[in-house]
Amino acid sequence: MTSQRGERDYDVCLSFAGEQRDYVERVAASLKKAGIRVFYDDYEKVALWGKDLYEHLDYIYGKSAEYCILFASEEYSKKVWTNHERRSAQARALMGHAEYVLPVRFDDTEIPGLRTTVGYLNAQSIEPASLAQMIAEKLGPRMRKNFFPPNPDLLFEALSITDEQDCEDALSVARAFMGVLQRMTPEERELVACLFCSYCPSELPGNVHQSMDLIHRLMGWPPQQIIDTLRGIRSLGFAHEVRHEDESHGDSVLVCQWNDMSVDSGLTDFAMINSTWLAATMIELAVGHYCEDCATKFIEALDFSRLSSATMETREQA
Incomplete structure (x- = not known):
């Protein structure tokens, strides 16, 4: 595992419920087009094939990215895998003593461990491409390592x-x-x-x-x-x-x-x-x-x- 800024496997990882996939997929596509290294499950099908997902996703959401974008919703709060991802991300935030989980809300459902005082964005009022741009701004300017753009x-x-x-x-x-x-x-x-x-x-x-x-x-x-x-x-x-x-x-x-x-x-x-x-x-x-x-x-x-x-x-x- 690496911990230096710019040396992680991903710039951001996306944690969401399947009911919000259409929205999140468009966010992921905009991030990828901008050259941001994003963990989005549909992009990782081959890499995930055969892995112990419980252990691997704990690593992904707890150690591999600069930020975790958590798409909060009623469906998110009820699913086993999203709660596993959330716990891994929150453990990272606690140990790192720094902002790591960036919430994007689809509704007002209470998410365990996610305080209501934490700043969030409202997915209902932000287009996916605009959200991707805001994520890029949050990441800030950075030097990439071993990076070749998909469309030069x-x-x-x-x-x-x-x-x-x-x-x-x-x-x-x-x-x-x-x-x-x-x-x-x-x-x-x-x-x-x-x-x-x-x-x-x-x-x-x-x-x-x-x-x-x-x-x-x-x-x-x-x-x-x-x-x-x-x-x-x-x-x-x-x-x-x-x-x-x-x-x-x-x-x-x-x-x-x-x-x-x-x-x-x-x-x-x-x-x-x-x-x-x-x-x-x-x-x-x-x-x-x-x-x-x-x-x-x-x-x-x-x-x-x-x-x-x-x-x-x-x-x-x-």
């Missing part, structure tokens, strides 16, 4: 692609690059981020390149360490070379390209040809206009919120 529309826009098949294949390559970054050491990731953020675009989509001296100055690494690090990630699809532009002055240029090693023959020419450009665009969008230190934090966390218009506004300001 801003990535597609930056790549100037609209064709449905091209978008689908670009998404496949983008996810593959995310997987590559996850398998890197922090030092490897730092070098790739530096090179793919400060590159010269004149030879895209073939490669990104930059003065070796500039990379050295930006990272504080000696040239040989830069080369050795790139050699170490050849198995992840990275190829590089050093061009000596002016032998008399010792100027050299580091050239790098990334190829998706998982690409199959069914992908379109766009995805096959433009993997380096796509990777560079992903990193460039992820760091935005942040300073070097803040950009490094987002790359370390692998927070690609800025690839989607639905999630970029909820990034944590470092």
